[in-house]
Amino acid sequence: MQPAPSAHPDRATHGPDADRPDAGIRISLAELIDMRHRIREVPLFSSPHRRSPLVGLHHSKLRGRGVDFDQVRIYQAGDDVRTIDWRVTARTQEPHTKLFHEERERPIYILVEQSSRLFFGSGSVFKSVLAAQAASLIGWAALSHNDRVGGLVFGRGDHHEIKPRRSKQSLLQLLDRLARANAHLEADQLYDPDAFGMALRRAREVLRPGSLAVIVCDERTLGDAAEQQLTLLARHVDLLLIPVHDPLDRALPAAGLLRFAQAGARLELDTHDAALRQAYRRQGEARHARWQHLADRLRLPLMPLDAHWDLIEQLREHLSAPRPGAPR
Structure with missing residues (x-):
């Protein structure tokens, strides 16, 4: 059995209608x-400045506005040498490359x-x-x-x-x-x-x-x-x-x-x-x-x-x- 939907919560909520008597029970x-x-x-x-873990869900039709920097990872065979991140490479003493994702x-x-x-x-x-x-x-x-x-x-x-x-x-x-x-x-x-x-x-x-x-x-x-x-x-x-x-x-x-x-x-x-x-x-x-x-x-x-x-x-x-x- 489940609790019946008749319980009343504490009226602690936020927003423009927080003082309503049914705040937390109804939403406007x-x-x-x-x-x-x-x-x-x-x-x-x-x-462009914050990468969400949900970015993997965002891979649909391109809108054609260019690319955004995504992340840096260790260089792998076949990567374009033009995308090597020389600052990270110098700091870690291991080749790293930049990855980009297209705006979509x-x-x-x-x-x-x-x-x-x-x-x-x-x-x-x-x-x-x-x-x-x-x-x-x-x-x-x-x-x-x-x-x-x-x-x-x-x-x-x-x-x-x-x-x-x-x-x-x-x-x-x-x-x-x-x-x-x-x-x-x-x-x-x-x-x-x-x-x-x-x-x-x-x-x-x-x-x-x-x-x-x-x-x-x-x-x-x-x-x-x-x-x-x-x-x-x-x-x-x-x-x-x-x-x-x-x-x-x-x-x-x-x-x-x-x-x-x-x-x-x-x-x-x-x-x-x-x-x-x-x-x-x-x-x-x-x-x-x-x-x-x-x-x-x-x-x-x-x-x-x-x-x-x-x-x-x-x-x-x-x-x-x-x-x-x-x-x-």
Whole structure:
């Protein structure tokens, strides 16, 4: 069983609407727009002066604006001698060569969930708010990198899709859809188990090879059908996986008798029962392990988000870690 999405978080949040009584529970369009001011805090995409670990995801159609310095590595047979970095070579006493990457653009398609599963939080924000913040930040970062941005908001049976375009208006349309979906979330809404699979199938229909699909969803959303769809999608486009969870999704505190309610159903759990807590923890660990196994199998970057932690700090930590299969 999962915690019912009726818990209320501490109202500690930031942004233009931080004083709203439902801050942390709902997110407004103004807050999503305000996320553009935070893109400099974390290098999601490379710039001429900052190289992101996600640069490997960014290898699509050239825009023809030249090349950027990428990194320095040890000289290998066949390298152009004109690219030798003489300063590094003199300092290390070993030949090193400069590598460059061409400036590129690509469609970046953000699939973000807003369902009753995410309408829950035991800390400062609901999972639905954290997912919306992450999607917005990635959208603004992509737009600042001159990429085409679009996406799809899913979760309640109806999908709201914005085709990728290199325009601020396109991103604002996506964020407006996202804010509207968030505003209509309720604790008693029934969850549509087919919503994720349908969203992934739609992505397969509209995305061309070389696109980047960013998946922002509840950690519990991954099932057999969705995993199959992700596997098929990964054959044609690059994927970035961002599952969102709350600590109560993975472990129950020893807090005595807890009562849960959702869509007319009620449940009582005695959390002093150690066996119950252990079984619940194993279930949560299994969900996390399934995402990790999928990412390892498909060699995809996995960036899980915890609703108890600051978004920027978590992204920084993920980006500082080596990607699976990346050279060390």
